[in-house]
Amino acid sequence: MTSDPRRTGALLTIDLAAIAANYRYLAERVAPAECAAVVKADAYGLGADIVAAVLAAAGARTFFVAHLQEGLALRRRLPQARIGIFNGFAADCGEDYVAAALLPVLNHPGEIADWVTLCRQHQKVLPAFLHLDTGMNRLGLTPSELIDLAADPAPFKSIDVQAILSHLACADEGSNPMTAAQAATFRNALARLPRRPASLANSAGIFRGRAYHLDMVRPGIALYGGNPTPEAANPMRHTVRLSSHVIQLRHVDSPQTVGYGATHRFRGKAKIATIPVGYADGYLRALSNRGKVWIAGGPARIVGRVSMDLITVDVSHLADDAAAPGTPVDLIGPQLPVDEVARDAGTVGYEILTGLGPRYARRYVGGDGDPC
Ligand SMILES: Cc1ncc(COP(=O)(O)O)c(C=O)c1O
Incomplete structure (x- = not known):
């Protein structure tokens, strides 16, 4: 990669002050909830190495990426941050997570069982996030898997479940009733499990109101200047x-x-x-x-x-x-x-x-x- 625009077809200018301002704007909007930062896919193409450090300086303490590889790279940059890996973990990579203090988002019972095994091997209550599916049908425990976990919540003793997450499918469509329905499903699910911090909102979810902020929000696109409220003017700064x-x-x-x-x-x-x-x-x-x-x-x-x-x-x-x-x-x-x-x-x-x-x-x- 060159930074000399005379040698390339175009110059990409990334405004770090605008990214930091976007983070602070969201963090103030959701306080006292925590504002995490989603920096997967190289911080949405803008360069995770540089952008994540700027977000950390702006106050972000929790970061999410999609893949283990992204988490390992981010750990080198941010030794103190809490780093979650959305796509879970493969059992044979468990030691990488432990060595780099990365938190998998546990997306199905098999991953929960494997993380429990790892906790036993290390004789530690290792931290992780837990993901409940409330309608995306992509990742996360299904309703019937939730019932099983609620009936036998033993994994909560072996694992340090730092937060329970779910993900909204249609938050960027202002009038879509699915958003409220997912929030209700999530609240009911949380009530069945041992109490832990909860997180539901992506960028657009933050703008659906306080009820969506819970204990932690997880914006990505809004940090980078995308409009989280497509039906209204963009409240974020272009980056x-x-x-x-x-x-x-x-x-x-x-x-x-x-x-x-x-x-x-x-x-x-x-x-x-x-x-x-x-x-x-x-x-x-x-x-x-x-x-x-x-x-x-x-x-x-x-x-x-x-x-x-x-x-x-x-x-x-x-x-x-x-x-x-x-x-x-x-x-x-x-x-x-x-x-x-x-x-x-x-x-x-x-x-x-x-x-x-x-x-x-x-x-x-x-x-x-x-x-x-
Ligand atoms: C689970 C999860 N949470 C949060 C986000 C951030 O979403 P957004 O970029 O819409 O804020 C994503 C992004 O795809 C995600 O997959």
Whole structure:
């Protein structure tokens, strides 16, 4: 990875001060509940090494990742943090968890039994999280597995269950009744088990009201500037800017076309600006003929297919010198937030962020020693 934007197609600028401000905003909103930080998938593509340290400095004490490998890397960066691994654990990796003091999220009875075995082997009450499924049907104890555990809660004696979690399926859809139904299911489930701290809300869940905060919330996307309330204005600060520049300006006329597959045909005279970013950088091919960029103070449409290293943009409305080679172009930025790029691509901000590739030059600003 280079940080020299002259050697790459685009510069990805990540605003660490905005990430820290987003964390503090959420933490204040949910206090006295704890605000954990979800930093899986390399902190949603923004660089877990740097971002997690910033979040820890902003006050985060508990972090979640998806995989053991991510947890091991995070442990090297944050020796003191509580680190949970959402995807549970494979019994033959148990020693890695113990050695790095990582907490698996126990997602099914087999994992609970294996963690109990590990506790016995180490003669310790090892810490873990417990996950109850309240409707995602992905991970977590099913209702019948919950009944079995409630009937025989012995594992709570062997394991230090630090919190009981569940995960909301539709919290980002303001009026979806499933969110309240999951919360009710979770409350009923908690009442059947030994009392432990409880955690339900992701980013969007935090904005569904105090009843969802319980003892700990687990935001991810909101920390990174995604809108946790898609039905309303985004309360979070943008954290990412992806900027590039024009490398060629081309004048075309009907009946010419542009790009692979000749998917866009010109009806008359037009001007095409070519930008050195493509799907190999993580700029989704789904943005072909649908996305836009920000150039010379306004939007310009992508025409033709996104190719591996290039996109082509219709700048017919601009004077030649306003779109000349070297003209700056934002692909994501203050005028073109991640959620809008995602909407154009028919996806979610999560996919745009986690797809930000290693080919971009990266610059972190707003941290100690800004810019770095
Ligand atoms: C179990 C769990 N909790 C919390 C989160 C964070 O969700 P969000 O990024 O929507 O805040 C995730 C992300 O997928 C998750 O899987």
